[in-house]
Amino acid sequence: MDTQSINFPNQRNRNVVLRFLHLYIISYVYLFIFTSQFSPLEGIYKNGVLWLCKNVFHQKQVEYIKMTGSGDTTLDYWVVIVNIGLAAVASLIILLADKKQRTFKDLHWFTVVVARYYVAMIMLSYGFAKLHNGQFPANSIGRLEEKVGDMSPMGIVWTMMGASTGYTFVSGLLETIGGLLLLFRRTKTFGALFSMTVMINVALLNFFYDVPVKIFSSHIVLFCVFIVIGDAIALYRFFVLHQPSQLRFQKRTSDKKWKRITLTGLKWLVVAFFILSSSSALFYTPPAVPMEGAYTVDKFIINNQEIPSNDSFGWKKLLISYPGRTNIILNNDSTKVFQSVLDTGKKTLMLRKIDQQDIYAYLHYNIQKDSIIFTGIKGSDSIKIKTIRKKKEDYPLNKRGFHWINEYPFNK
Template sequence: MTAGVTPAFTTVSVWHLLNTIAAGVALGLMLSPFLYELAVANGIVAPAEAVRSSCGDTPAEWAAVRVGIIWGLVTGVALVAGQVVRRQRWVVPDVVLDVVALFLSLTLLKYGFVKVLGTQFPRLWANLDTPPAELTPMRVAWQFFGYSAAYQQFLGWGEVLPGVLLLFRRTRTLGAFIAAVVMLNVFLVNIFFDVCVKIGSGSYLFFALLLLSQDADRMWQFFVAHRPTALRTLPATAARFGKRGRVLYRGLGVLLTLGVIGLTAQDLQGIREYAASQKSVFPYTGVWETIQAARWTDGRWQPLAPADSAYPTRAYFQAAQAVLRNAARRDRFVTELDSARPDEALLMVARNESNDFAEPRRWVYHAVQPDSLRLLGRWRQDSLKLSLRLNRNLMK
């Protein structure tokens, strides 16, 4: 017997061949960033437009998905042709599914703990103080999930649980079932609220459904036909290898599982450090109302009327987030202290609702009194000098 195959062609069913193609596509999606870079480097595809963004669904990511799916389909069809020609059922799809389970586990654990520690959906005063009709659908969803810390943690544990179950073969089906339910909800939220991570959530849902489909017949018998389910008719993956192959397969499985646990621990530490760093980026956190504003025009500072579109009625500084707004404008920023002048200057990086970044702009700040602040900087095309007063009533 050749290591990694079974000699009986009758075991190569149509289901197994379709499963092989699906496994190839899953592998292509997991490798899509690498495959895309490789294709660009070799001139096979043209590089997509580069954007500075902390969000997903960028042109490069869409291009990478297309490359990954095409590569996966070609690989899957090649494996199917090989099995038909050799009249043998190969173990390659089963090994790929093991990798898919570990990859999905790592992903769920990472995103789950981000929610458990309350860093994915911050509860921002700027959003609470803005009518939902003025927010984008994504901001509405983020504000809803982040309003209650306990609910956000519930969502997180709902991802951590299947992530843990997917690490073990005996609980993989249960983990895939829970993951499919969770990721279906995440994917639909991303679709209906136009959240810019549709590629990722759609891929993870596909991975969960692919893993779950391996027991589709048995689940049908149990949940629909109300009949006792039979034991698996196929031997364990390791049993299809020779003696050395089994040792290698099991050894790699243990190493990869430990790798997932180690990477999760590393991610958890990084999430904690990020959460700590977000607590006091700007020393004057709060909701500030503008009491006086001036714009640099014709070589001098000229007063601005509150009705002017360049007059920010309120400025919100919370963690590493900032918002300037009035009746006509609402702009979001990522902030960090200027390393050269941390006691008097703040870097504000404008970002749109797709989280595309602009170049940072320096704002100089000075606290006149504990509840009074002066800011000097550039908002869109205007250089502004602002006098602000803290509004504690909106900081709840």
């Protein structure tokens, strides 16, 4: 009798803790989905968190910086902290209000479905973006001219991916496969394990190459863990204990035919929406760049006087790598960026300083056998520039190609 009186409260406490943790995880899943970068509520929620930061937590330096390309801003970390707190509060309220002490199995099942579809959407969108010139396009002339030591760690990743269309395509294909597997109950566990494996590599790149998507990629990995956790015991028995095991398969059907048809129709509408909305990246074609290349200056003549290469006033290179933009590298290695208008019919190149209307230089170009000559005016001065053009295919990074046999490693 004494043993029962001692063990019963302990068992009850353990049940309460487990139910709280269960509700906490479920609450956090919904909070993240409704406030992440793909949610229409993101802006409203971030403004609310910003208000809390400034007026409750007295974090005056926190700002809502939009369109930076970073998902790891100070405010993003505060969003995670607030989500952690709100998930705990929501779980506690539900736990106190639940007099029947339910296990919330149906809520868990539905949350797994929501998490599956959310991760599938992310995997498909990123996967399709890698299949064709989306997330990692071919390296620009500016990137090819950049010194490795001057690149950011993130720039190294983008250069590596942009240098290999095949590797980028396979990476996108794996993400797409993971997303498709998650859309169906029979393959959800395999899809979660598959996607988790792929996304762990992505998260590691984000962490160790300082790519500012650490929060988001980590959460996608954790979502995959959440999806697969219900089958953890079965997987452990099969892979570790080598015992016969079976994954759970919860087939939710209705006794009414119209409900079954409606649910099936809704599912396929969602699947079609995910695929169609993500596949737009497959049809993206980068704009053509007329006269694209790096133009190394052989001679720089101003007012009929040649400027020596050690004079910082002279030009070292012209880089035409994007439509409407030209970079000029001076002899002192400083770079000036200009708005440009290139007319291939008239063979002219007009340069303006950014956000200015005055013409910086107006040049005619003449293509010769081994060089391209630019002549024209720069301000009140006449200039003539003899250059050697280097195209994308002239760089060793691009022209090496694939080789089955290598007697020696090509590692310049």
